[in-house]
Amino acid sequence: MEKIVEQNLLFDFYGELLTDHQKSVYQDAVFNDMSLSEVADCYGISRQGAFDLLKRCDRIMQGYETKLHLIERFSNAKNRLHEIQQLLEDTSSLSENKQKVSDLIAEIIEEL
Incomplete structure (x- = not known):
């Protein structure tokens, strides 16, 4: 399941x-x-060719992530936003959390 999520993110970004x-x-x-056989039949390539192409695509997109870190930045921003949401929902100490929220927002802006 985790590999599918990773493939989705890589494809969405790259x-x-x-x-x-x-x-x-x-x-x-x-x-x-589709199975490798179905892909091979559909595109007129061998099963091995389909397999190699899929691995190459994964490698290419992973290479982009290694260089650009877009998914990493997205994930970090998402985590910070989730933390901000939790701080804002804690109304009992909202005034105390104001600086923390401000700092987290500044971090997100800096990273983006």
Whole structure:
């Protein structure tokens, strides 16, 4: 399950950087749950070719993440926003949390 989530995030952030052919094959195999044989038949390539293409796409998108860290930044911002939400929901110490909320917002802005 975790691998599927990772593949979804990678494709959401970096899928447009793949070629049209790579995107089509990747979408069919990963999101449309086609087998390697079905992908191979659909695109006129071998099963090994389909497998290699999928691995190459994963490697390409992972390489982009290694260099750009967009998913990491997104995840960090999401976690901080969740923390802000929790601080704001704690109305008993809202005045005490004001500085913490302000600091977290500043961190998010700085990172983005």
